[in-house]
Amino acid sequence: MDEKQLTKFLLDFQKGNIDIAEAVKELKDLPFKDIGFAKVDYHRELRKDRPEVVLCEGKSLDQIEGIIKLLGEKSKNVLATRASREVYEKIKNLYPTAKYYEQARIIIINEEKKIKNEKTILVITAGTSDIRVAEEAVVTAEAFGNKVDRLYDVGVAGLHRLLYNLDKLRQANVLIVVAGMEGALASVVGGLVNRPVIAVPTSVGYGTNFGGLTALLSMLNSCSDGIGVVNIDNGFGAASLAHQINSSS
Incomplete structure (x- = not known):
């Protein structure tokens, strides 16, 4: 029973078009x-x-x-x-x-491809190894009815790749930044845009990456303002938050 069906059901019940037994049957799943x-x-x-x-x-x-x-x-x-x-x-x-x-x-x-919000969520990765987590965010955000764009492999090891796409960054309404290693990309993006940035640390990296803990702490300690951080590899959580921001802004 969706919202319209529930409203109709309640109106019919108030008008006496639905008897008590039928009402109990319908409402037992609530x-x-x-x-x-x-x-x-x-x-x-x-x-x-x-x-x-x-x-x-x-x-x-x-x-x-x-x-x-x-x-x-x-x-x-x-x-x-x-x-x-x-x-x-x-x-x-x-x-x-x-x-x-x-x-x-x-x-x-029961996939229903329907864009409910024309404001763009931009999903960015530092490297190709971060795409798995980024795609979790992309597919989730699209399923929630958002317009989503991708910008992959633009990490700080080659910062010119990011700066070349500055217009795309600034056109987005919400940005999800997915990065492992030291997680520096979120701070860089946060310093370039005036939109909410959601940072997603990944468990990708060598040595003292500690399964994403280094990236997580780096993002939490970002000197750029306007950045929120979700847990390690949590592309779904980032997309859910981006959807809420996108729907309310």
């Missing part, structure tokens, strides 16, 4: 359904104004299938994040039209 290993939230999409999302990491194939089967029956779009090809093959049996974005590790059920 706000969630308990299936033992999960409490499936049917109305998160209504509250958050974005498709439902299922994190596949740490769940068994049967658990993933059980959750997505219920959500897919009631939601327009469902995203399954951190999904392997094995998970995709399982889900494809339920939803043959499900699409798998392998680099982003995202499955989209």
